[in-house]
Amino acid sequence: MEMSAQHANAPYYFVPGPSRWPAAAGMSLLTLMLGASAWVNDASWGSYLTWAGLLGFLFVLYKWFGDAIGESESGMYNKRIDASYRWSMSWFIFSEIMFFGAFFGALFYARSISMPWLGDLDHKILWPDFAAHWGNVGPAGTVEAFTTMGPFWIPTINTALLLTSGVTLTLSHHALRENQRGKTAFWLAATVLLGAVFMGFQVYEYMHAYSDLNLKLTSGVYGSTFFLLTGFHGFHVTLGAIMLSVVLYRVMKGHFTADNHFAFEGAAWYWHFVDVVWLGLYVVVYWL
Structure with a gap:
């Protein structure tokens, strides 16, 4: 991870603030699994729910990793991270x-x-x-x-x-x-x-x-x-x-x-x- 000079040897371990992404990831995965279960049992709405859960999970990953990249680029990470x-x-x-x-x-x-x-x-x-x-x-x-x-x-x-x-x-x-x-x-x-x-x-x-x-x-x-x-x-x-x-x-x-x-x-x-x-x-x- 990239570290700015002033943070490279900081004496703390960075702990991010509260985030909505873990809960959003859980909800999207639950939607994905419910949709997949319905799909394999020939429910007409199963495929739509599956794709909705998958797209939601990909969106969560995009935003969550984007936050981590932003933290890294701003110099919040040190050698402990x-x-x-x-x-x-x-x-x-x-x-x-x-x-x-x-x-x-x-x-x-x-x-x-x-x-x-x-x-x-x-x-x-x-x-x-x-x-x-x-x-x-x-x-x-x-x-x-x-x-x-x-x-x-x-x-x-x-x-x-x-x-x-x-x-x-x-x-x-x-x-x-x-x-x-x-x-x-x-x-x-x-x-x-x-x-x-x-x-x-x-x-x-x-x-x-x-x-x-x-x-x-x-x-x-x-x-x-x-x-x-x-x-x-x-x-x-x-x-x-x-x-x-x-x-x-x-x-x-x-x-x-x-x-x-x-x-x-x-x-x-x-x-x-x-x-x-x-x-x-x-x-x-x-x-x-």
Whole structure:
């Protein structure tokens, strides 16, 4: 976070005044959940309430983060606030690691424990036609036939895109530390663009899976784990691209200094985390 010279070593911990945004966020999320629940139960008004809650929540985020940015730019934050933000972002990323760890664990259990167990000699009596290989169609063909997704070529291209985006983001960070704003904005914009291209390829991959491979979310445990892992990762790429886009806007507005720019660093941590998760997905989902 950016700190003016007179506040950088202030002996206090900044505590913001009363805010309406926490209550507004709670109300918008409650509206969103009620609308979504009604929508999935075919209520005619559910979709309208869902969109109203979503738009309300986005508005709250815009205003709430705007207040935090204003406090930072006005010099209200000091090193204690900076440390607080760093610890908060670190724990947030740790929670994301646990989130993806649960899905990777589910994939491992289904593939390496349940599959051999269901295909052993004892279970041949129950399901004599069951084939204990990954991507099977279930006992007695309970799942429609489908083709598994291989690593070529879209997943491999996406891997190259994300690895390249990690390089461009690092170049942008080094440029910011050298106070070269033009290079910072250029490489940061390149990172956002690479993330957008990644998502475009993933949309195309999903269309190919549904139309050509008959691979769907309902395609047994393979389909559910494939779309959950890749889909949630895609959501995180989208979120990371939005974060970097906000940072890019702030760079162009003249925010940040060479020494104090944690908003940039926090978004970069998140983006590199997304890169690492994808490498794991690329190996265990597409290759193994």
